[in-house]
Amino acid sequence: MHAHMVKRWAATAAATLLALAPTIGTAQAQEARGQGLDGPGCRAVTSLGRVRGVAQDGRCAFLGVPYAAAPTGANRFRPPQPAAPWRGTLAATEAKPGCPEDLSAGGEGVEDCLHLNVWAPRTGGGPKPVMVFLHGGADELGSAEDAVYDGGRLAVRGDAVVVNLDYRLGILGWTELGGLDPAYAGSGNNGLRDERAALEWVHRHIAGFGGDPSDVTVFGQSAGAVSISATLAGDHPERLFRRAIIESGPGYLVHTADSARRTAQHVFTTGGITSVADLDRLTTRQLLDLQQQAQGGLSGPAAAVFFGPYIDGSLVPGPVVERIAAGSAREVDVMAGSNENETDYWALFNPAVLDLPLSAYRTLPAVLADRKQQMYDHYAANRPGLAEGRVVNAMLTDQTERVPTLRLAEAQSHWRPTHVYQFDWHVPYVPGLPAAQNLGAAHTLELPFVFGGLDLGAFPRGAATVAEQRPALTRLSDRMMGAWTDFARCGEPGWPAYTPDARATRIWDLEPTVQYAPHDDERALWDAYDFPDWAF
Incomplete structure (x- = not known):
């Protein structure tokens, strides 16, 4: 299972996402609703193009489907950008590498990693409930490709469409760079933005796989559950999902803005970083080296939750439990x-x-x-x-x-x-x-x-x-x-x-x-x- 996953425990873009949110489940969902799996094979139709999956014991698996543009080049350290349409039929028959992860896990993964996997039962009938899983790993480890997260059995058992996804980890997804350059303010929540972008993709396109975009449940464990807790504290989480399952990831593990700044400054000091350009010059491997050096010598809670979502005043407006108590997730x-x-x-x-x-x-x-x-x-x-x-x-x-x-x-x-x-x-x-x-x-x-x-x-x-x-x-x-x-x-x-x-x-x-x-x-x-x- 995840023996590799635990050496350590676990603003413009926000406005854009919220601006898009009211359209979710309306025009795009209605356009795709009822398309379902196309023909006798494992094929789906989306507004981005057709997708071909692979048959697996009574279900179809669609592996490595892009839900956002590659966060590379000019998009590195930036909020996720929309996935581009493709020509012909996308072959989604093999899993893609996950995002770069801590060197204690071998430093595996690639930066072009914003993909998701879909498992859809071949039982026919009307649109099925959708379950979207966010993996754990202290926001520096883990991958949707881990065998334990294979959603095929759950899809068949519950006659549901199951989705899991990769999101940016470590420095690439959870380090606040606004102190180096105001244009990057909010980058410390880019991993959270990736997850939201995937949920928006689900709302817009999951009907093509037989799922009901108006009946989405997000579930996550450890760091993934902390992200869900953070999202519940945001404005109108019901626009992203109807239900949420939190497994071992309470909202008190969401960082404050001060702790996000301290974490980022510690990374910068460790690596002698004085600008975003300094970071951008580093290769993936060098970023992972810096990440490991920054955490070296830390112990206890500081090491366990070094990376993670934080209260940025927009995506996460305030302390999670206080916000929930005030009704942020009332729907x-x-x-x-x-x-x-x-x-x-x-x-x-x-x-x-x-x-x-x-x-x-x-x-x-x-x-x-x-x-x-x-x-x-x-x-x-x-x-x-x-x-x-x-x-x-x-x-x-x-x-x-x-x-x-x-x-x-x-x-x-x-x-x-x-x-x-x-x-x-x-x-x-x-x-x-x-x-x-x-x-x-x-x-x-x-x-x-x-x-x-x-x-x-x-x-x-x-x-x-x-x-x-x-x-x-x-x-x-x-x-x-x-x-x-x-x-x-x-x-x-x-x-x-x-x-x-x-x-x-x-x-x-x-x-x-x-x-x-x-x-x-x-x-x-x-x-x-x-x-x-x-x-x-």
Whole structure:
């Protein structure tokens, strides 16, 4: 799965995008509506030209379709520009390379990377709901071509059109250059603009693939989910999508404008950069070298969320949860969740994570510092016999993921039905093994179930567990795929909506249940904390 993805955790153009938004789903959608897949083969018709895909087990896959012009040459560090029409039929039969990513992942990818993939079931019938996925990877790693994100199974299971996409990463997509040249103001959100451009492309062209442009759900994990959270805080997100699923990516991880400027200045200082021209002279490989140098020596939250969307006053007008509480996403149905043991994931790369003593827990904010021992004692009392490091990681999971996710869900629940889940299944523990060989429901673990691939090879004993328990794990995956696609189709995933009074939560395990206010005593311990930006 994504063993390569986690060494580190995860203005004019805005006006242009918003100006285009009111036309979405109207003239262009009506022009394309009903075209669907053309003929007996895997062919689609769009206003940009015809597209030929490849048949895959009851569905068509269209791979590497450009949704914007190449962000190269004069477009480098600029907002995405519209894709140009093509002559003849576009062969979309092979995946394209993803965007350049951190050297810890091999530095793979090319700058001409603004492509998307579409999976469409061959079941006929009317227009189908559309699901658009944004991958994670701390906004510096990852690719739509990662096998775990193959949308074919989900498309067939839910009779939906599934899309995923690549967006610019690292310096190329998430570094604010306005301090070097005002003409580049807002470039620190170019990755977010790429994602929006892809959603606009979907609205304009997805009818040609059998999808319903008026019924779009965006879903994302980790950094992708943070981008969705940021977009929910914007003006009229309902013009981009009708529903949103946020997997382990709460809005508190969206940077402030000050932190975006500090991050950019750190990059410039590291590389001796004094102008955009200095950056533009660097090759892709040199940019990745600079990116790695800028992050060298950083640790903790500053390294984990070095890149990412920020509050720029236009695309993201203000703090995410505040904006959502004020009704910015009042027309959007939201489902949000996290995994029971999110921070166990980092033990895949540093086993010492699970042995973190309370004395080393330095990310607890000052407002709670005098309660650290009291909070630890409370968590420990709920987990008798658990080692100190495991208890500390339970606190870290709540601080970084679970409680911020619940804050977002509570804010949205005042406006629209909102649904919350927690993923609890994990590879069974084996007594006597080191902690790092007994991971819980870690960050990313839900993805093989959501997409149906059940590739758990990155986790200790994961592949063996799938071989031993395939029928039970397949049932769990089928239920989750059903819930995700049911939510995309009608906004109802199959359990009660979340409210501040009842806090209904779907617990995903071999036998899924609904719990009301699970671990609510621990959630309440964080009430005094506003979860400020953790960025550099």
